[in-house]
Amino acid sequence: MPPSPTADLTGLSDVTASESSLTRFLHGLPGVDQVGAEARAASLATRSIKTTAKAQALDLAITMVDLTTLEGQDTPGKVRALAAKAMRPDPADPTCPAAAAVCVYPDMVATAKEVLGDSGVHVAAVATAFPSGRAAMDIKLADTRDAVEAGADEIDMVIDRGAFLSGRYLQVFEEIVAVREACARPGSEDAHLKVIFETGELQTYDNVRRVSWLAMLAGAHFIKTSTGKVQPAATLPVTLVMLEAVRDFRAATGQMVGVKPAGGIRTSKDAIKYLVMVNEVAGGDWLDPDWFRFGASTLLNDLLMQRTKLTTGRYSGPDYFTLD
Template identity: 70%
Template sequence: MRRKKTIVTLTTALAPAERALNVLGTDLTEKGLRRYLNGIAGVDAVGLEQRAAALGTRSIKTTSKRWALDTIISLIDLTTLEGADTRGKVRSLAAKAITPDASDPDCGPVAAICVYGDMVPDAVAALGAHHGAPDRGKIAVAAVATAFPSGRASLPVKLSDTSDAVAAGADEIDMVIDRGAFLAGNYGRVFDEIVAVKETCRREDGTSAHLKVILETGELNTYDNVRRASWLAILAGGDFIKTSTGKVSPAATLPVTLLMLEVVRDWYKLTGQKIGVKPAGGIRSSKDAIKYLVTVAETAGEEWLQPHLFRFGASSLLNDVLMQRQKMTTGHYSGPDYVTID
């Protein structure tokens, strides 16, 4: 990545266009975006994968493992994104988010529950007094939007999708970028859509739902594209960059997440502003999740191991973590019958 000698100090109050102008130092045009993004250094794929593999070999044991398991739970976006979702399923998901392990009152809660936009009112109602900001011990409601998971819709439809979810009480919006436009090199269109969705996240009281920008890295084909898309999403105002919808394979991988963490680290060095990262899809075991914790700590820093800066998008991960916690308490595996079904 091209380095600047001075730090560009940004505040979260800056509009996306101002944020981009401060960093690009040029006119905010398609040509300017293309010049900047194409000027980013290429990714050393071999080096990236070797470092990810090395980080994945680190082991965490005893009390540190218990801390790691509890941390994973606090970072989970417990997710249900199926066409067959019902109000009852969302209520059950909320109950599990509040009390992941009914046998252990010291366990939980998770960071958020993630649902389709039309399920937001049910999620908010089911959480009740537990609904709120994760960094204050509450549980957020995240809604996927912008014609998730394909993103194949007109901008007015995407903005209406977002507006409805925010009005219904969503604390966070997980949007998808137009991968076709990005792969065609139409960075300005992708930038403008993210900016428009970011503005739609603003509520009448002046507050704003947090915006997670899903890159769908499995469709971006190269590490270079993942790095460019990460920078583009942050420039356009994303509060988080997220790997995947969970509907495309491959979804989250450790090398891709490492690369995205390097981007937010470099952004922080450049601007003093912290951006979150959310790997989603395919992370099913506590063993794998611990590898991500190590990667976060070793790349962006331990301060990123907080719900407002790192999340796991998962549905089945929580059960494995709960079984591992029970094993540490009882000395034996209790099995899946001792945790609730998602």
């Protein structure tokens, strides 16, 4: 049986000591009520907030954006422009906060880092054979080390969904542990590890809960819904299940783990729905870019347009902000 929310998990090594013990633990987690989860997510999505709170929510959401470009046609020029935008999303308004990070392929890390410097905007790199996660372990680790050596502050790894769905939980656990070790940077802070589940391929909410606990047991700093390459990507019910998992993990261990929904979040209205859910499900401690992020490429522009509307009373033209 899984521990109660107040249990002492200092003996977690026993849980992960073998395939059978890990399977027993994960399958002992309480099942997710699909109807209940979807109904609660729908209910939370109807909450409205006042204008003053909306202004604060828009600024908070901007600080949580991992501004992302993960295309085969990415160029150094595009990455430099994206990094500049992350630092100054609205060059005409110095009160506009910066984004959290720029997320790129490993070969673009050095380019992004060159622009961002010590601005406080992080460089995140996808790794471990993104987006499929299907590669030999030495290749996955080399991919990670290359990104870290190039200056990545954060690594977004993808799990082997085939292994997870086949019940090879210990293999997935050990891969996450190994990738976290590859995030080490002697002499300075290690890169933080975000673990991508690709929830659109996991079939059930029970699997989302299990993989959330699996990743947290393995040392993930963040758990992330999707690569953005598979549909459905982030959804409110899936994110709700993940927020419940991090809340319960903190209650059980005292350790906080972040959550990153990614893919398909395009509007300010959507972003605010997620922020309401974070507050209601996990709690206000997660309303911080250290603990909640949006993986997005187009969301930032809508946040900026809505912000300008609140400030000036009129919408900006569609060409006012750069297209990403």
